[in-house]
Structure formats: C-alpha cells, structure tokens
Amino acid sequence: MKLASYADGSRDGHLVVVSRDLTQAHYATGIATRLQQVLDDWGFLAPQLEDLAVQLNHGKLRHAFAFEPEKCVAPLPRAYGWAVVDVEGSVRREAGQFQGPHQPLRAPAACEPALAVITGDLAAASDAAAALDALRLLTLAVDWRLDGDLIATHCAPLAVTPDELGEAWGGGRLQARLVALHNGAKLDPRDVAAVPGDALARLARLRALRAGQLAGVSLGALELPLAPGDSLRLDLKSADGQHSLFGAIDLDLAPPPALP
Structure with a gap:
C-alpha cells in the first residue's frame, strides 16, 4: 500500500491511502488519522489499510479524490x-x-x-x-x-x-x-x-x-x-x-x- 499525510493544520497531517497509479486518494479516517497510530498497532491497523487500498485501486470508494502531492507534508513529520x-x-x-x-x-x-x-x-x-x-x-x-x-x-x-x-x-x-x-x-x-x-x-x-x-x-x-x-x-x-x-x-x- 501507499500512504501519505495531507496537510491539515496539525503537526502530523492527516493520513490518506493513495492508489497504485498515484492518481486517487482516500482519507483513512475510519481506521487511523495519523501514520504513527498505524505504526503503534501495525498488526491490527495495517490489514485494514490494505483492504482500503484494494478498494481504492479497484475504483470502489465513493469518496475517493484526486491525489495532490502538493498538499502533502512528510509521511511522518x-x-x-x-x-x-x-x-x-x-x-x-x-x-x-x-x-x-x-x-x-x-x-x-x-x-x-x-x-x-x-x-x-x-x-x-x-x-x-x-x-x-x-x-x-x-x-x-x-x-x-x-x-x-x-x-x-x-x-x-x-x-x-x-x-x-x-x-x-x-x-x-x-x-x-x-x-x-x-x-x-x-x-x-x-x-x-x-x-x-x-x-x-x-x-x-x-x-x-x-x-x-x-x-x-x-x-x-x-x-x-x-x-x-x-x-x-x-x-x-x-x-x-x-x-x-x-x-x-x-x-x-x-x-x-x-x-x-
């Protein structure tokens, strides 16, 4: 999976999942809002993000949006x-x-x-x-x-x-x-x-x-x-x-x- 952190005014950014072709993204809000949360509980949260990534790559997420690298902070600031x-x-x-x-x-x-x-x-x-x-x-x-x-x-x-x-x-x-x-x-x-x-x-x-x-x-x-x-x-x-x-x-x- 591909992950990024969108600038949202916070110190850590907001976690998003990005499609394999780098064209689409989706907020990971229902799973985690920050990458550090995922790293702290990788065994439980990473599979959920993988499922989200699969759905994104297959165009099955209604609220996907165009990925804009310009809006990214560092993945783990x-x-x-x-x-x-x-x-x-x-x-x-x-x-x-x-x-x-x-x-x-x-x-x-x-x-x-x-x-x-x-x-x-x-x-x-x-x-x-x-x-x-x-x-x-x-x-x-x-x-x-x-x-x-x-x-x-x-x-x-x-x-x-x-x-x-x-x-x-x-x-x-x-x-x-x-x-x-x-x-x-x-x-x-x-x-x-x-x-x-x-x-x-x-x-x-x-x-x-x-x-x-x-x-x-x-x-x-x-x-x-x-x-x-x-x-x-x-x-x-x-x-x-x-x-x-x-x-x-x-x-x-x-x-x-x-x-x-």
Whole structure:
C-alpha cells in the first residue's frame, strides 16, 4: 500500500491511502488519522489499510479524490529519530523532524539523498533478518547540510510497503534509479542499490528502535551548484526510469529577501 499525510493544520497531517497509479486518494479516517497510530498497532491497523487500498485501486470508494502531492507534508513529520548510515558504514544520528516534498529550502546546502526506512519496534542486537522483518515502510529523504550541520530533511510524499515496489525490491534489496532535475534540466541519472535490513541492524546493535524511528541508507551526495532562486526535483524511480516509487521531492531554493 501507499500512504501519505495531507496537510491539515496539525503537526502530523492527516493520513490518506493513495492508489497504485498515484492518481486517487482516500482519507483513512475510519481506521487511523495519523501514520504513527498505524505504526503503534501495525498488526491490527495495517490489514485494514490494505483492504482500503484494494478498494481504492479497484475504483470502489465513493469518496475517493484526486491525489495532490502538493498538499502533502512528510509521511511522518515527527519521527522518534533519524539516523543515516553513510556509504562507508558510519552512523549519523539526528533529530526526527521532516519537511514535506514541496517546502522551500532556505539556503544553499550540500544535498545527500537516502532511502528512508520507517521501522516498527526492533530489539537491541537484532540481526539483519529480524531488522528486515521490522521494516514497515520505505520512502525517499534528502538531508541538507551547511558546513557539516544538518539544516533540513525533506521527504517524498509517499511511504510505501515493500510489496508495492515490484521488481525494484527483491531479497531485501532495493535497486532503483535516482533522477534529478536542476532548474528544469535533467542531470545524469544515478543507479542506486540499498540493503535497508543491514542498516537497521547496524543501528540496533546497541539500542532498541521503537516504532516510528526512521533510518536512512545514504545514496551518496549530489554535487550541485545551488543558488537562491533555483529549483530541484529528486525522484527515486524503478530501474528502467519509468515509474516513481515514492513520488518526487520538488522544491525551490528561497530567493534572498528583498532589501528594505
């Protein structure tokens, strides 16, 4: 299933189920209003959301509406934590505050996309197999760093279960293509691979993870000469580049403030 959180004036947004082709959505109000509720009671609530998704995909929901990514906040705006395992295997732990896919970036910064894993409860010292079993949802996240300090993390609009990824997912491994547009010009696509179970197990070596923790597998920094007024669109697609897996992060770099 594909899930998103619509902006509604609250801190967490309102949970919606999104159709497989990303054209339709339906509020999950009768089941849960926030994604964290689902993560806290996954075994009971997730099957109900799956049933709702099946009905949505078959056009059987009277109150479905057109899905608008521009209305999304991050799927889980206030996670219990955010940690990224970089390409060298080291771990960076950060606060779990996430911005939506269209919220402007306030300053030029270094760009590092990551495959983000939303996990259920995971005991300390769990192995990769147990960690993979605790994986609930996947999405795309992008860290922005200025002089090494994290200044913002943006998330794609959709958080999806692994079974929705089709041929992009197999044996606990994601194989995909990162596609970027800078000021409308397409950059060279990057083929990426990530094994999130290994990353989760690394994070859980010394401490337990609770439902609602986000863990990222770095996809490598992007070298981009960003400037105020620029636009950047990042999309993690199937290996053939045809299908968006999580929807795009499509943001503008805020222009400098006007002089008085």
